[in-house]
Amino acid sequence: MGTSVRVKIRPTSWKYEAIISTGSLAEAGRWAAKCLGRTESKIAILTNRKIAPIYLGLVTHALERTGFETYSFILPDGERYKNLSSIETFLQYLGEKNFQRTDAIVSLGGGVIGDIAGFAAAIYLRGIDFLQVPTTLLAMIDSSVGGKTGINTPFGKNLVGAFHQPRGVLIDPAVLCTLEQREITAGLCEAVKQAALAGGKLFDQTRELLDVFTEGDVSKVFTRKENARRFEQFIAAQIRFKSEIVAADERESARYVGPKSRKILNFGHTFAHALEKSTDYRYLRHGEAVGHGVLFAAELSKRLGLLDKDSVNLLRDVVRRCGPLPQIHHIAPDEIRTALRYDKKTSTERFNGFCSSKSESRESSRAIKFRHPF
Ligand SMILES: NC(=O)c1ccc[n+]([C@@H]2O[C@H](COP(=O)([O-])OP(=O)(O)OC[C@H]3O[C@@H](n4cnc5c(N)ncnc54)[C@H](O)[C@@H]3O)[C@@H](O)[C@H]2O)c1
Numbered sequence: 001m002g003t004s005v006r007v008k009i010r011p012t013s014w015k016y017e018a019i020i021s022t023g024s025l026a027e028a029g030r031w032a033a034k035c036l037g038r039t040e041s042k043i044a045i046l047t048n049r050k051i052a053p054i055y056l057g058l059v060t061h062a063l064e065r066t067g068f069e070t071y072s073f074i075l076p077d078g079e080r081y082k083n084l085s086s087i088e089t090f091l092q093y094l095g096e097k098n099f100q101r102t103d104a105i106v107s108l109g110g111g112v113i114g115d116i117a118g119f120a121a122a123i124y125l126r127g128i129d130f131l132q133v134p135t136t137l138l139a140m141i142d143s144s145v146g147g148k149t150g151i152n153t154p155f156g157k158n159l160v161g162a163f164h165q166p167r168g169v170l171i172d173p174a175v176l177c178t179l180e181q182r183e184i185t186a187g188l189c190e191a192v193k194q195a196a197l198a199g200g201k202l203f204d205q206t207r208e209l210l211d212v213f214t215e216g217d218v219s220k221v222f223t224r225k226e227n228a229r230r231f232e233q234f235i236a237a238q239i240r241f242k243s244e245i246v247a248a249d250e251r252e253s254a255r256y257v258g259p260k261s262r263k264i265l266n267f268g269h270t271f272a273h274a275l276e277k278s279t280d281y282r283y284l285r286h287g288e289a290v291g292h293g294v295l296f297a298a299e300l301s302k303r304l305g306l307l308d309k310d311s312v313n314l315l316r317d318v319v320r321r322c323g324p325l326p327q328i329h330h331i332a333p334d335e336i337r338t339a340l341r342y343d344k345k346t347s348t349e350r351f352n353g354f355c356s357s358k359s360e361s362r363e364s365s366r367a368i369k370f371r372h373p374f
Pocket residue numbers: 048050051077078079082109110111112113115135136137138139142143144145146147148149158175176177178179180183186285286287
């Protein structure tokens with residue numbers, strides 16, 4: 001059982017595999033040995049206080065059984081810890097434990113932990129190996145693949161970072177059983193974003209999968225045997241889409257414009273980041289903000305004459321089926337406008353009719369005068 005997706009970054013020929021296999025966490029040791037090509041090294045597992053009691057023991061045991069010397073560094077839980085101070089303390093820890101360039105970092109967690117671990121790996125000794133073990137749906141289908149790493153600053157989200165590709169990605173969908181419903185909704189919103197950009201089969205597959213979640217208890221959804229294969233295939237299809245984009249445009253080149261430009265993955269993100277920043281990263285999950293952002297960008301595209309009404313309604317229906325999103329009506333438009341000014345994206349792209357990135361920021365800022373477009 002299980003499936004894999006090969007990621008190959010064209011300009012650098014960097015290759016790695018994303019393995020998607022239910023129950024594979026227990027095999028993390030053999031997998032790490034294969035990815036790194038060695039077992040005689042130290043591995044620092046970066047995780048957080050919520051995930052550690054559930055999965056750290058299993059992963060540590062699997063790595064040690066294979067011969068790795070393991071260390072673990074546990075951060076507090078939350079987007080607000082994706083900052084310079086977490087990086088500093090983690091780098092200090094690696095230094096104290098005398099980590100060398102032949103050693104590696106394993107990220108065990110969602111997108112927050114993955115981004116911090118990847119950034120630390122990119123800058124410690126000017127770059128050491130790192131492996132991604134994503135534990136949220138969002139991290140599985142999106143953030144663990146593609147090599148974007150980084151942290152938030154007081155000026156905005158993800159404003160400091162580096163491109164640093166992992167040596168491998170291990171996805172065990174069974175870990176989604178312990179994820180809160182809100183986090184599933186957040187992950188599904190990112191999946192809808194990618195599916196909308198891809199269109200065709202991925203969009204249909206994603207829409208069909210949403211029906212499974214109407215069945216009720218999420219934990220049962222992931223443990224039901226007949227669903228396992230379906231989830232593996234769904235996650236693999238999402239990663240395949242993302243990796244095709246990343247392969248062609250790893251660094252999100254400002255000059256490269258086209259359907260495979262990495263900028264298209266920012267669909268809905270200008271508004272999403274502004275919402276997150278203006279609520280101090282505490283009110284919305286990232287994926288929930290993306291859900292709002294996708295609807296905002298779609299509505300904006302409609303008003304600019306780039307998207308028809310039926311497509312907007314279709315998108316609205318699919319986002320609604322991901323689960324309830326927190327209200328945003330109370331957030332002051334001025335706060336959002338200020339946050340938009342600090343967005344790092346600076347050029348306009350159009351794809352599948354949706355308005356995304358460059359001046360999504362400028363245009364969103366103007367459109368915010370409508371205040372509640374939905
Ligand atoms: N690098 C990229 O390409 C990229 C792409 C998209 C998003 N991101 C970043 O990812 C972050 C969002 O990631 P996220 O949505 O995974 O959030 P997250 O990492 O904060 O995880 C969400 C919550 O779920 C908990 N959790 C994680 N796995 C769990 C499990 N299996 N069981 C129980 N609880 C679990 C976490 O502790 C946390 O409380 C943002 O910072 C965003 O900027 C990065």
